[in-house]
Amino acid sequence: MKHGFVKGRRVWHGGAMVSRKSSPRPAPRATAAPSSAAIQKRTRQQHAQERAEDYVEAIADLIAGSGEARATDLAKSLGVTHVTVIRTVQRLQREGLVTTQPYRSIFLTPSGRKLAAEAKARHETVAEFLESLGVPQATARADAEGIEHHVSPATIAAFRRFLATGG
Amino acid sequence: MKHGFVKGRRVWHGGAMVSRKSSPRPAPRATAAPSSAAIQKRTRQQHAQERAEDYVEAIADLIAGSGEARATDLAKSLGVTHVTVIRTVQRLQREGLVTTQPYRSIFLTPSGRKLAAEAKARHETVAEFLESLGVPQATARADAEGIEHHVSPATIAAFRRFLATGG
DNA sequence: CCAAGAATGTAGCAAAAGCTACATTGATTG
DNA sequence: CAATCAATGTAGCTTTTGCTACATTCTTGG
Ligand SMILES: [Mn+2]
Ligand SMILES: [Mn+2]
Ligand SMILES: [Mn+2]
Ligand SMILES: [Mn+2]
Numbered sequence: 236m237k238h239g240f241v242k243g244r245r246v247w248h249g250g251a252m253v254s255r256k257s258s259p260r261p262a263p264r265a266t267a268a269p270s271s272a273a274i275q276k277r278t279r280q281q282h283a284q285e286r287a288e289d290y291v292e293a294i295a296d297l298i299a300g301s302g303e304a305r306a307t308d309l310a311k312s313l314g315v316t317h318v319t320v321i322r323t324v325q326r327l328q329r330e331g332l333v334t335t336q337p338y339r340s341i342f343l344t345p346s347g348r349k350l351a352a353e354a355k356a357r358h359e360t361v362a363e364f365l366e367s368l369g370v371p372q373a374t375a376r377a378d379a380e381g382i383e384h385h386v387s388p389a390t391i392a393a394f395r396r397f398l399a400t401g402g
Numbered sequence: 403m404k405h406g407f408v409k410g411r412r413v414w415h416g417g418a419m420v421s422r423k424s425s426p427r428p429a430p431r432a433t434a435a436p437s438s439a440a441i442q443k444r445t446r447q448q449h450a451q452e453r454a455e456d457y458v459e460a461i462a463d464l465i466a467g468s469g470e471a472r473a474t475d476l477a478k479s480l481g482v483t484h485v486t487v488i489r490t491v492q493r494l495q496r497e498g499l500v501t502t503q504p505y506r507s508i509f510l511t512p513s514g515r516k517l518a519a520e521a522k523a524r525h526e527t528v529a530e531f532l533e534s535l536g537v538p539q540a541t542a543r544a545d546a547e548g549i550e551h552h553v554s555p556a557t558i559a560a561f562r563r564f565l566a567t568g569g
Numbered sequence: 570c571c572a573a574g575a576a577t578g579t580a581g582c583a584a585a586a587g588c589t590a591c592a593t594t595g596a597t598t599g
Numbered sequence: 600c601a602a603t604c605a606a607t608g609t610a611g612c613t614t615t616t617g618c619t620a621c622a623t624t625c626t627t628g629g
Contacts, residue, residue, distance in 0.1 A: 248472060248507070248576085248626080268540055272481030275456065278548040279481075279617090282449065286586080289442065305415060307606060314439030314446075319587055321608065326585080338594065338607060340415070368560040373435055381445040381552025390545050393535040401568070414596065414605055446587090453616080474576060486617060488578065493615080505577060505624060 278385065285384040288354040289313065290323060291332055294341055295351035303340040357391055358383040364394040367402035445552065452551040455521040456480065457490060458499055461508055462518035470507040524558055525550040531561040534569035 269277075293312050297304035306324065310317040324341060327333045332347035343351060361383045365375035386394070436444075460479050464471035473491065477484040491508055494500045499514035510518060528550045532542035553561070 248470070266540065269544060270481075271460075271479050274544045274547045275479075275481045277544060281548055283585085293438075303415070305606075306608095312438050312442075314437075314442040315586085316588065317607070318589085318609085323586075365557060365560070368557075368564060370554075370557050370560045373433065374554050374556045377436060377441045377444060378552055378554050378557050380441045381448055382549050385545055385548025385552075387537075387541050387545050389541045390532060390535075390537050393532070393537045397535060450615085472576075473578095482616085483618065484577070485579085485619085490616075 281384050286323060287327060287330070287332060288350060288384060289380075290327055291343060291347045291351040292354045292358065294333065294343055295348065295355065298343070304342075305340050309341070354383065357386060360391055360394050360398070361386060364398060364402070367398055448551050453490060454494060454497070454499060455517060455551060456547075457494055458510060458514045458518040459521045459525065461500065461510055462515065462522065465510070471509075472507050476508070521550065524553060527558055527561050527565070528553060531565060531569070534565055 290309070290313070293309055294304040297308055297312070301308075306317050306320045309324075310320045313320065324333060324335060327347070328335060331344055332350060333341050333343055335341045358379060362375050362379035365378060365382075366372055370378070457476070457480070460476055461471040464475055464479070468475075473484050473487045476491075477487045480487065491500060491502060494514070495502060498511055499517060500508050500510055502508045525546055529542050529546035532545060532549075533539055537545070
């Protein structure tokens with residue numbers, strides 16, 4: 236509020252000529268529709284969380300499948316170099332999702348296990364849902380890898396409803 | 403192929419003890435299932451494309467709505483600062499999606515218009531589909547903002563089928 | 570016209586995720 | 600038991616997307 240008030244009719248570049256008179260703004264509804272800016276910000280936050288989810292899920296899968304998660308196997312499964320894995324795992328350790336020691340394999344902390352379980356459940360629901368819609372399995376699996384990080388609980392619930400009834 | 407051949411039983415860290423004998427690998431099926439690594443790589447490519455799609459779509463909306471797309475309005479709509487917009491628009495210009503000149507508004511090139519139209523169509527299909535599944539509109543709109551970039555043509559087709567018939 | 574202030578641009582920083590090249594460690598096998 | 604070489608770690612680079620702080624330009628009301 237640097238300048239105290241808005242100048243009224245002052246406009247730049249013409250634009251839509253929206254009147255800015257100080258009509259009292261309408262009382263916000265009970266459920267205000269999020270602005271496009273807010274929606275975009277939420278999507279960006281989901282992206283920041285995305286790599287963490289993919290990593291803990293892959294780590295959990297490796298542990299379930301072979302007893303341990305090694306950086307090389309993780310790199311192979313994620314399609315990146317081992318260098319990238321090591322650095323990202325360091326971040327995940329900073330964030331309390333995994334633990335590891337030099338030249339040892341990677342372990343999930345309790346919160347890492349929780350995140351992995353949630354991510355895996357979401358991931359599989361999305362994939363099954365797409366398949367049940369008639370999307371070829373390979374495509375469904377590929378699309379689910381990206382979609383999984385952007386489905387809210389309400390959407391997952393809708394997918395599960397569909398699978399339970401119509402699917 | 404640095405070392406010419408694989409050593410057979412050599413194993414590290416125990417692991418699953420998978421035999422590596424040089425049995426001739428099975429002939430690839432007609433439709434080889436993509437590796438998890440390949441799927442992850444595709445998802446990362448979609449992310450790199452994502453900001454471009456959101457930008458050209460927002461630019462197209464601003465032009466449709468008010469006749470021009472200014473950096474400030476774009477920043478407001480995307481939820482970032484004008485600095486971020488200016489730098490990203492420079493990249494999009496490098497890539498031939500938009501044109502702009504100092505202190506002027508932003509225009510879409512033909513390929514920018516094409517990308518915007520495709521992105522918008524996908525975006526709206528995803529949002530309508532989620533709503534038709536019973537997801538509350540605000541949630542559907544929010545989820546669609548992230549999902550839209552990860553739906554293949556086959557999945558979009560399945561969504562449209564559902565909307566045309568079951569929806 | 571002209572100054573205020575909105576819009577735009579620039580400088581410089583950070584974090585994250587990728588990479589190649591090279592160094593170090595450690596498990597296996599001969 | 601020692602050499603080999605896979606696995607891991609480190610150094611240093613790039614790109615992208617954010618940000619704040621400050622400089623410049625342009626539009627417009629008075
Ligand atoms: Mn997943
Ligand atoms: Mn994923
Ligand atoms: Mn969109
Ligand atoms: Mn989007």
